[in-house]
Amino acid sequence: MISISNLHAKVEDKPILKGLNLDIKPGEIHAIMGPNGAGKSTLGNVLAGRDGYEVTAGSATLNGKDILALEAEERAREGLFLAFQYPVEIPGVSNLEFLKASVDAIRAHQGKEPLDSVSFLKKAREKIKAVNLDQSFLKRGVNEGFSGGEKKRNELMQMMMLEPSLCILDETDSGLDIDALQVVAHGVNAMRDPNRSFIIVTHYQRLLDYIVPDYVHVLADGKIVKSGGKELALELEEKGYSWLESEA
Amino acid sequence: MATVFQDQQLQRVNGTHAPDWLQPIRAQGSAAFAAAPWPTRKTEAWKYCSLKTLAGDSYHADIPPITAANNKDLAAAATIAGLDSYQLVLVNGQIHPELSSALALEQVVLFENANTDQQAAIAEQLANARQQSNHHLFNDLNDAVLNSGVLVTIGRNSQLDKPLQICSINTGAESAYSVNSRVLVVLETNAELTLIEQFASVSAHDDNSFTNNQTDIQIGDNARLTHYRLNRMQSASAFIGSSRIDLQRDAHYQAFHLGLGSALTRNDLVVNHNIGGSHSEISGVYVPQGSQLVDFHTCIEHAAAHCTSNEVFRGIINDQAKAVFNGRIHIHKDAQKTLAELSNKNLLLTNKAEIDTKPELEIYADDVKCAHGATVAQLDDKARFYLQSRGISEQDAQVMLSFGFINELLDALPHPVIGDWLRPLLAQRFGRAPAFTTEQVEALS
Numbered sequence: 001m002i003s004i005s006n007l008h009a010k011v012e013d014k015p016i017l018k019g020l021n022l023d024i025k026p027g028e029i030h031a032i033m034g035p036n037g038a039g040k041s042t043l044g045n046v047l048a049g050r051d052g053y054e055v056t057a058g059s060a061t062l063n064g065k066d067i068l069a070l071e072a073e074e075r076a077r078e079g080l081f082l083a084f085q086y087p088v089e090i091p092g093v094s095n096l097e098f099l100k101a102s103v104d105a106i107r108a109h110q111g112k113e114p115l116d117s118v119s120f121l122k123k124a125r126e127k128i129k130a131v132n133l134d135q136s137f138l139k140r141g142v143n144e145g146f147s148g149g150e151k152k153r154n155e156l157m158q159m160m161m162l163e164p165s166l167c168i169l170d171e172t173d174s175g176l177d178i179d180a181l182q183v184v185a186h187g188v189n190a191m192r193d194p195n196r197s198f199i200i201v202t203h204y205q206r207l208l209d210y211i212v213p214d215y216v217h218v219l220a221d222g223k224i225v226k227s228g229g230k231e232l233a234l235e236l237e238e239k240g241y242s243w244l245e246s247e248a
Numbered sequence: 249m250a251t252v253f254q255d256q257q258l259q260r261v262n263g264t265h266a267p268d269w270l271q272p273i274r275a276q277g278s279a280a281f282a283a284a285p286w287p288t289r290k291t292e293a294w295k296y297c298s299l300k301t302l303a304g305d306s307y308h309a310d311i312p313p314i315t316a317a318n319n320k321d322l323a324a325a326a327t328i329a330g331l332d333s334y335q336l337v338l339v340n341g342q343i344h345p346e347l348s349s350a351l352a353l354e355q356v357v358l359f360e361n362a363n364t365d366q367q368a369a370i371a372e373q374l375a376n377a378r379q380q381s382n383h384h385l386f387n388d389l390n391d392a393v394l395n396s397g398v399l400v401t402i403g404r405n406s407q408l409d410k411p412l413q414i415c416s417i418n419t420g421a422e423s424a425y426s427v428n429s430r431v432l433v434v435l436e437t438n439a440e441l442t443l444i445e446q447f448a449s450v451s452a453h454d455d456n457s458f459t460n461n462q463t464d465i466q467i468g469d470n471a472r473l474t475h476y477r478l479n480r481m482q483s484a485s486a487f488i489g490s491s492r493i494d495l496q497r498d499a500h501y502q503a504f505h506l507g508l509g510s511a512l513t514r515n516d517l518v519v520n521h522n523i524g525g526s527h528s529e530i531s532g533v534y535v536p537q538g539s540q541l542v543d544f545h546t547c548i549e550h551a552a553a554h555c556t557s558n559e560v561f562r563g564i565i566n567d568q569a570k571a572v573f574n575g576r577i578h579i580h581k582d583a584q585k586t587l588a589e590l591s592n593k594n595l596l597l598t599n600k601a602e603i604d605t606k607p608e609l610e611i612y613a614d615d616v617k618c619a620h621g622a623t624v625a626q627l628d629d630k631a632r633f634y635l636q637s638r639g640i641s642e643q644d645a646q647v648m649l650s651f652g653f654i655n656e657l658l659d660a661l662p663h664p665v666i667g668d669w670l671r672p673l674l675a676q677r678f679g680r681a682p683a684f685t686t687e688q689v690e691a692l693s
């Protein structure tokens with residue numbers, strides 16, 4: 001699915017990613033944990049193609065394609081989806097119109113006609129219900145005035161609409177109450193598929209009780225410093241991250 | 249020395265018949281207009297607003313007659329989908345009786361039908377209007393050729409059960425012509441009204457008319473007016489308009505302006521907070537394109553204590569179009585405890601597009617809160633990336649965000665149906681028709 005090799009990236013001339021390697025096969029779920037400022041969100045942003053993140057070495061291929069050479073929108077059309085840690089509010093741009101444009105752009109890339117408005121609305125109603133948001137959220141501006149938890153659910157709703165092949169969830173569980181956490185977990189589990197992979201960035205082991213990962217990695221100082229199975233998350237919860245630094 | 253335009257307009261004065269009781273005001277207007285120096289780049293109020301459109305064309309042809317043939321088009325132009333209103337439709341400045349349900353209202357009187365008392369009331373208002381601070385030569389011209397107009401009076405403690413729409417529609421003609429438009433509105437104590445003024449075009453030809461509008465409004469103690477002024481004439485037409493509002497104690501004024509853009513669209517807005525406790529809230533959107541020019545001059549006068557005003561205008565200027573925004577706030581010596589806010593933001597879509605935005609603050613009271621900002625805005629990079637990260641192209645993202653920039657103000661309109669009606673009209677301007685109908689969106693609740 002995605003293969004990241006020796007990835008180095010700078011933000012405002014400051015090196016953040018310092019030789020990151022990660023290989024994810026179709027159908028796998030990888031959790032990434034790690035201290036604040038380690039570079040987890042930077043990894044997501046670099047993969048999604050945000051301006052201002054300069055890749056200085058290394059490579060990343062999605063289904064065999066060099067995605068680092070693509071524009072952000074092309075990466076999305078190739079099946080990459082980033083659920084943002086801090087989704088932006090865009091007042092004046094209707095959530096509904098935005099989603100429709102997004103779905104149609106991705107369909108066009110797949111050689112499909114735009115979805116007719118009736119089928120689109122049916123699907124949108126279904127997905128918004130699945131994340132436990134009221135339909136009226138579709139009428140509002142993109143994330144406009146949404147609470148932290150509502151924004152996260154809206155990210156998940158977009159993911160369900162777009163059906164990407166690689167989903168990167170950057171702290172989608174942070175700031176959620178236990179019910180919302182289950183909504184997120186349920187959403188991800190329902191989307192689990194042999195042809196879809198997930199990178200789940202989280203600080204909390206509890207999410208991994210609901211979404212059981214195939215691998216857990218620790219990202220510290222711009223590199224993966226330790227990888228293991230789901231039991232690694234429990235160990236991290238208990239011991240924190242400092243023992244890894246002394247080990248490294 | 250008077251210009252050709254002035255001479256020709258003065259000839260119109262002689263060519264129009266008017267009742268005797270209007271003669272004194274016409275004479276005053278004529279004299280002032282004939283003597284007025286033609287604005288140039290050195291005239292402060294017109295510095296960035298070139299009047300070459302007017303100077304270059306004569307605008308003195310006869311007003312084209314209304315033909316029954318285009319009744320359907322006229323009705324369509326005047327209709328705001330989903331809004332039930334009383335309508336007064338003027339075509340080329342003349343009342344179109346079949347389309348004017350408002351003629352049946354006792355609250356609406358045409359100057360030509362006014363009884364003696366009403367004539368006196370109109371004359372008094374016309375005389376007062378000549379004393380307004382921002383009076384300019386086109387106001388003189390309006391008085392000079394005055395032979396008809398509309399007086400709307402909403403009596404003490406009363407209201408109309410529906411909004412009143414005054415729609416001026418001009419049709420194109422072989423030769424350019426002028427239309428005079430005059431509206432007087434009086435809201436007595438505790439009265440309430442929603443007034444929609446529209447200026448539109450219907451024509452196979454280019455609409456080559458020049459509209460000179462003036463709307464003078466008195467809002468009495470504790471009365472409330474919601475006011476829309478929508479300029480959506482065709483590209484070739486010229487429009488100069490003034491709306492002047494006097495607010496009495498605890499009066500409330502809310503307004504929305506649209507300047508879609510034309511060869512010349514100039515709007516002067518004056519709001520006078522004369523007595524304590526009054527509140528005004530004004531928003532506006534302008535979107536000139538091609539080589540259009542839109543100019544808004546707004547002036548908020550705070551002459552009394554404890555009044556508040558809030559003004560937000562946003563513009564998107566495309567191609568080699570030009571917009572001017574001059575926002576003046578004048579807080580007089582006795583206007584303590586005033587709260588006045590003004591924000592003007594502009595997006596330039598090309599490097600040939602032009603905006604001249606100028607804040608003007610004059611404050612003579614010491615205990616006031618006043619915020620004033622005028623900017624050329626950038627689209628938000630974070631928002632653009634968010635859209636792109638969902639597969640939307642950079643160009644489409646730009647269009648969506650630009651539209652969103654003005655749509656925010658449509659979303660906030662006190663009459664959502666007017667927002668719903670304007671949204672597709674404006675979205676088309678940005679090459680993006682909405683994907684969903686209003687009914688589909690409304691069904692999501």
Ligand SMILES: Nc1ncnc2c1ncn2[C@@H]1O[C@H](COP(=O)(O)OP(=O)(O)OP(=O)(O)O)[C@@H](O)[C@H]1O
Nearest residue numbers: 011012016034035036037038039040041042043085
């Ligand atoms: N746009 C930016 N400008 C400057 N510094 C940045 C920028 N983005 C990230 N950084 C820096 O890069 C480092 C890594 O940040 P990043 O957001 O990737 O950390 P993180 O692992 O996601 O942390 P957290 O767990 O707190 O979300 C931090 O030191 C951060 O300050």
Ligand SMILES: [Mg+2]
Nearest residue numbers: 040041042085
């Ligand atoms: Mg982060």
